[in-house]
Amino acid sequence: LSKIENVESLKNLVNKIRKKMEDNFIIRNKRIKITPSIGIAIYPDDGSEPIGLVGKAGIAMSKSREVILHNPIRFDDSLAREIQEHFWIKTDLIQAISKGELFLNYQPIYNTITNKLIGVEALLRWNHSERGVIQPGKFIPIAEKIGIIHDIGRWVLFNACKQNKEWQDTGFEPIFVSVNVSVLQLEHKDFYDEVLAILCRTGLEPKYLQLEITETFFTQNYKSIVMTVKKLSSLGIGIAIDDFGTGYSSLGQLCEININNIKIDRMFIDGVDKNINKSKIVKAVISLAESLNINLTAEGVETLGQLNFLKENRCTLAQGFLFSKPVEKEDIEKLFSKI
Missing domain, CATH: 3.20.20.450 (EAL domain)
Incomplete structure (x- = not known):
């Protein structure tokens, strides 16, 4: 996403996306409901390289799966420390x-x-x-x-x-x-x-x-x-x-x-x-x-x-x-x- 004014506006947009994805889908006459998990990494705060940003967003997404209601999670230093601790x-x-x-x-x-x-x-x-x-x-x-x-x-x-x-x-x-x-x-x-x-x-x-x-x-x-x-x-x-x-x-x-x-x-x-x-x-x-x-x-x-x-x-x-x-x-x- 580009042209994001601030973190708050990004969160609002992501929540709109999440709510839209939570709507029921009709596939082959079957009603399907999904619960999306969304991770966020922001350029340049969280990195300047695309691969690194995608990786950090992926880590945040994994954390989102663990929380109640699968709320969107932004990558930050505390999450980085948690991942590092989990690894060792x-x-x-x-x-x-x-x-x-x-x-x-x-x-x-x-x-x-x-x-x-x-x-x-x-x-x-x-x-x-x-x-x-x-x-x-x-x-x-x-x-x-x-x-x-x-x-x-x-x-x-x-x-x-x-x-x-x-x-x-x-x-x-x-x-x-x-x-x-x-x-x-x-x-x-x-x-x-x-x-x-x-x-x-x-x-x-x-x-x-x-x-x-x-x-x-x-x-x-x-x-x-x-x-x-x-x-x-x-x-x-x-x-x-x-x-x-x-x-x-x-x-x-x-x-x-x-x-x-x-x-x-x-x-x-x-x-x-x-x-x-x-x-x-x-x-x-x-x-x-x-x-x-x-x-x-x-x-x-x-x-x-x-x-x-x-x-x-x-x-x-x-x-x-x-x-x-x-x-x-x-x-x-x-x-x-x-x-």
Whole structure:
């Protein structure tokens, strides 16, 4: 496009084009609707060479596909940094396992009535040799995109089970270890066999392993995933729904699989002792869990007020910074009581 007065007028024009393209098309008597993604690069602000400008517009277009409503995106420095970060994460993550850069932290889970440690959640971290510790929120989505989430997930599961068995062999009272599992892992045809093999290799009894799955699995390959989850549950492995209340599950679907634990999302726990609506929601979830004979774990507990509310309303399991942030295995060992 030429003779554009300013960026604002360009955006207005692009939005008109987008809306026009969103109109239904009739092709061979069939009504077709498309959702265009539009990327913008401006000469000379974003470059002077045509090839470079087209490339940057293409990058912006790819970003447009990821945003809600596919709004037009203009290439800028922040997008360039994001693409650069995505590239080095993708490149280095492939070697992270072999280089020994991945490690696990553990966040304790307590019984709110007895104040006793009853489990830990294993949380993946990446200690990059040059860039330091990288949080999973940055690299897990990329691992899923490039197809190595199965390798990483297998590593996490094996090392979490191995560590829990080592604690038991040392003489610590047995607890469960909870491991997050992605939808892509659950969809994999060999996932059940891999879990079984890891339990055999590590010697950990199934009852001391809990797998956390998010409600998003209810929307993808539902039937095959439910079959896998049921088989895992039949072994004695605990099944937890993570971040409950933020996803897509229905009560009917919850009854279809053998869930042992509902983990209520931290957004409901934050201010639960002060916000009437939140307190009503949490009480309702507690009542639901009790009626289904399912454990309920409150995530993100940070204040005594929140903990007291949970105790008063019979929520018996909790984790959060009030008890401990995610820590290394040596710090968990200080929390154990010897048999």
